[in-house]
Amino acid sequence: MKYISKFTFSIALVLLSFSGNAQETKTATKDSVAPKTERYGLRVGVDLFKLTRSFYEKDYRGIELVGDYRLTRKHYLAVELGNENKTVDDDQVNFTTKGSYLKVGFDYNSYQNWLDMENIISVGLRYGVSSFSQRLNSYEIYNPNQYFGENPVVIAGDEYNGLSAQWIEVVAGMKAEVFNNVFVGFSFRLNRLVNQKLPNNFDNLYIPGFNRTYNGDFGVGFNYTVSYFIPIYKATVKAKAKAEKSKSKSKKK
Amino acid sequence: MKKIIMLLCLVIAIYGCEKDDICVDETTPQLVIEFYDISNPAVLKNVVNLKVTGDGMTEALNTFNGVSKISLPLKTNEDVTKYHLLLNSNSSTASNEDILEFNYTRQNVFVSRACGYKTVFELNTSNGFNYTDATITDGLWIQDTNLQTNSIVTEDEVHLKIYF
Numbered sequence: 001m002k003y004i005s006k007f008t009f010s011i012a013l014v015l016l017s018f019s020g021n022a023q024e025t026k027t028a029t030k031d032s033v034a035p036k037t038e039r040y041g042l043r044v045g046v047d048l049f050k051l052t053r054s055f056y057e058k059d060y061r062g063i064e065l066v067g068d069y070r071l072t073r074k075h076y077l078a079v080e081l082g083n084e085n086k087t088v089d090d091d092q093v094n095f096t097t098k099g100s101y102l103k104v105g106f107d108y109n110s111y112q113n114w115l116d117m118e119n120i121i122s123v124g125l126r127y128g129v130s131s132f133s134q135r136l137n138s139y140e141i142y143n144p145n146q147y148f149g150e151n152p153v154v155i156a157g158d159e160y161n162g163l164s165a166q167w168i169e170v171v172a173g174m175k176a177e178v179f180n181n182v183f184v185g186f187s188f189r190l191n192r193l194v195n196q197k198l199p200n201n202f203d204n205l206y207i208p209g210f211n212r213t214y215n216g217d218f219g220v221g222f223n224y225t226v227s228y229f230i231p232i233y234k235a236t237v238k239a240k241a242k243a244e245k246s247k248s249k250s251k252k253k
Numbered sequence: 254m255k256k257i258i259m260l261l262c263l264v265i266a267i268y269g270c271e272k273d274d275i276c277v278d279e280t281t282p283q284l285v286i287e288f289y290d291i292s293n294p295a296v297l298k299n300v301v302n303l304k305v306t307g308d309g310m311t312e313a314l315n316t317f318n319g320v321s322k323i324s325l326p327l328k329t330n331e332d333v334t335k336y337h338l339l340l341n342s343n344s345s346t347a348s349n350e351d352i353l354e355f356n357y358t359r360q361n362v363f364v365s366r367a368c369g370y371k372t373v374f375e376l377n378t379s380n381g382f383n384y385t386d387a388t389i390t391d392g393l394w395i396q397d398t399n400l401q402t403n404s405i406v407t408e409d410e411v412h413l414k415i416y417f
Contacts, residue, residue, distance in 0.1 A: 142281060
């Protein structure tokens with residue numbers, strides 16, 4: 001009986017020490033967890049939508065390089081640089097637009113990532129500038145009265161060089177890390193022209209980077225990007241403490 | 254997130270109405286003629302069975318009856334347009350044909366994506382407009398004319414007044 005109780009006691013003691021130990025190590029690891037760090041760096045990529053369109057659309061050639069740099073935990077400096085060559089064949093006009101564009105702005109990541117994930121669901125703004133030329137290939141004269149027969153297509157070939165446009169874009173997009181440092185993403189854009197240099201006796205019906213103009217000053221855009229993230233440095237997350245502070249503050253209130 | 258969804262919807266909505274390319278602007282103008290009474294030049298006078306045919310055309314543009322205002326399209330691919338105006342066209346005895354001739358320069362002006370270009374006309378200062386009797390001489394039914402403007406850019410105004 002004495003032995004048994006001794007045995008039980010020692011077993012219990014051992015178990016207890018284990019459990020105590022385990023708890024101790026747990027707390028130890030909790031404490032020793034390095035403060036959460038997040039990676040900051042540069043992401044560069046290319047728009048696959050423009051690239052593939054260049055293959056399947058005969059009248060289109062375009063490329064867009066995208067890049068962003070993480071400024072703060074939520075903010076990214078974003079840049080798009082591209083070149084387009086598009087021939088539009090409308091009922092009344094046929095023209096070719098050629099030119100390059102640059103968009104600079106920021107993205108705000110509104111997505112709260114789990115653990116060390118780095119996915120992005122963002123809204124942002126861009127300021128776009130484009131320098132381009134228009135070539136009016138042919139046009140038709142609109143004549144409501146066709147008594148003398150339909151109007152023949154006029155072969156024009158007028159070249160309008162040195163045109164430019166500036167606009168603002170509202171961007172909504174997402175990027176997901178599909179494997180190590182490689183991100184796939186897409187974005188939708190609403191564009192509004194700020195100013196443009198119009199050709200004489202013609203209009204900027206298409207602007208590189210802005211795309212088709214609706215009602216003269218309105219446009220939409222889309223891109224589908226694959227990009228690579230180049231980490232530059234790591235920073236610890238302090239925002240959490242701040243968030244807790246603000247929480248307790250708001251509770252007090 | 255809600256914002257993004259809303260934005261997405263908006264984008265789709267805009268893409269959805271891409272085919273709004275219907276030409277609603279004023280395009281190539283026609284030449285507007287008003288008819289007045291020669292005995293009372295301030296009073297409009299209705300034409301009677303005025304058959305208007307373009308020179309070299311087999312089909313008439315129209316036969317105007319009981320109106321004092323007509324519109325004639327000008328050729329957009331030539332600098333001259335001639336019209337045969339046959340008054341009282343349904344009568345074999347009282348009918349009378351006169352010829353209007355318009356000489357002009359043309360300019361193609363951009364309107365919009367949906368409309369493309371329109372042609373505007375500038376009647377020549379020297380021989381912009383004249384009227385003659387038909388080859389079968391039956392006398393002129395047009396007594397007098399008054400060219401209001403040389404620029405044919407809109408149909409909202411009267412370009413030529415004819416007195417008969």
